[in-house]
Amino acid sequence: MSLEAFGWDHFFSQQLSSDEQDSGIPARVVAMHRTSLVVTEGADEYDVALGGRWFQDPSEFRPTVGDWVLLAEGRDKVVRLLERKSVFKRYSAGPKRDIQLLAANVDTLFIVTSCNDEFNENRLVRYLALAQEAGIMAVVVLTKRDLSNESHRYVERARKVSGSSVIECVDARDSDTLEGIRLWTTKGQTVALVGSSGVGKSTLLNTLADRELQRTEAIREDDSRGRHTTTYRSIHRIEQGALLVDVPGIRELAL
Numbered sequence: 169m170s171l172e173a174f175g176w177d178h179f180f181s182q183q184l185s186s187d188e189q190d191s192g193i194p195a196r197v198v199a200m201h202r203t204s205l206v207v208t209e210g211a212d213e214y215d216v217a218l219g220g221r222w223f224q225d226p227s228e229f230r231p232t233v234g235d236w237v238l239l240a241e242g243r244d245k246v247v248r249l250l251e252r253k254s255v256f257k258r259y260s261a262g263p264k265r266d267i268q269l270l271a272a273n274v275d276t277l278f279i280v281t282s283c284n285d286e287f288n289e290n291r292l293v294r295y296l297a298l299a300q301e302a303g304i305m306a307v308v309v310l311t312k313r314d315l316s317n318e319s320h321r322y323v324e325r326a327r328k329v330s331g332s333s334v335i336e337c338v339d340a341r342d343s344d345t346l347e348g349i350r351l352w353t354t355k356g357q358t359v360a361l362v363g364s365s366g367v368g369k370s371t372l373l374n375t376l377a378d379r380e381l382q383r384t385e386a387i388r389e390d391d392s393r394g395r396h397t398t399t400y401r402s403i404h405r406i407e408q409g410a411l412l413v414d415v416p417g418i419r420e421l422a423l
């Protein structure tokens with residue numbers, strides 16, 4: 169598999185000097201640990217330590233999931249972070265409003281929400297605003313249509329606050345309902361899945377991939393809340409060719 173299969177294109181290659189083209193090794197960050205990155209050049213994934221200097225700058229200048237980095241020849245060091253096409257970030261709630269980067273170089277954001285009590289116009293509006301601020305195309309994905317007799321009402325409610333964004337209403341477990349979704353998951357496209365815990369982000373990823381890449385877990389029966397099953401961000405390549413970023417459900421989303 170090539171770098172292109174992981175989203176590498178002219179935007180990134182033109183950033184390399186001729187020296188870097190000769191000796192640098194471009195790789196994409198597919199997951200992160202506290203002080204190291206999990207990267208791929210298109211085939212295997214491997215770990216690269218992030219040296220102390222990366223922690224001296226604000227977190228926005230540190231590689232995050234989806235970033236392209238340039239590694240030293242020995243693949244033991246991150247030489248530099250390549251300029252991003254886009255970055256999806258959130259501001260933490262509370263007075264300090266720290267910025268947390270959720271995914272870089274995202275082409276399309278799937279804002280996942282479900283046809284049950286989890287659905288909330290204000291939350292949807294906040295996600296749409298973050299997508300717009302980041303310049304990322306947003307698609308609203310309403311899951312669990314099979315569990316509601318009134319899924320069209322959720323679509324109407326979503327439509328009222330979503331402007332011209334595309335809205336898809338699906339059963340995330342059923343591949344046949346994902347035709348509209350697949351228009352966005354073509355080769356080399358990076359799609360980030362965001363939304364509350366339990367809405368079906370990992371389920372959607374597994375169905376699109378046609379295999380169980382991520383663990384899923386039933387939501388709590390008493391209040392429909394998810395169990396924060398996915399605990400870290402990771403990128404997965406699906407057969408159709410897209411790179412999907414599974415972003416764990418966020419407890420609070422502030423603007």
Ligand SMILES: Nc1nc2c(ncn2[C@@H]2O[C@H](COP(=O)(O)OP(=O)(O)OP(=O)(O)O)[C@@H](O)[C@H]2O)c(=O)[nH]1
Binds near residue numbers: 364370383384394395
């Ligand atoms: N009936 C039905 N169940 C669904 C649908 N989508 C997801 N589920 C179920 O909802 C539960 C939660 O799904 P997950 O995919 O684990 O949710 P998640 O968004 O990844 O949650 P976190 O990892 O906690 O952020 C699982 O039991 C899924 O089988 C759907 O469209 N219809």
Ligand SMILES: [Mg+2]
Binds near residue numbers: 371382397414416417
């Ligand atoms: Mg999950």
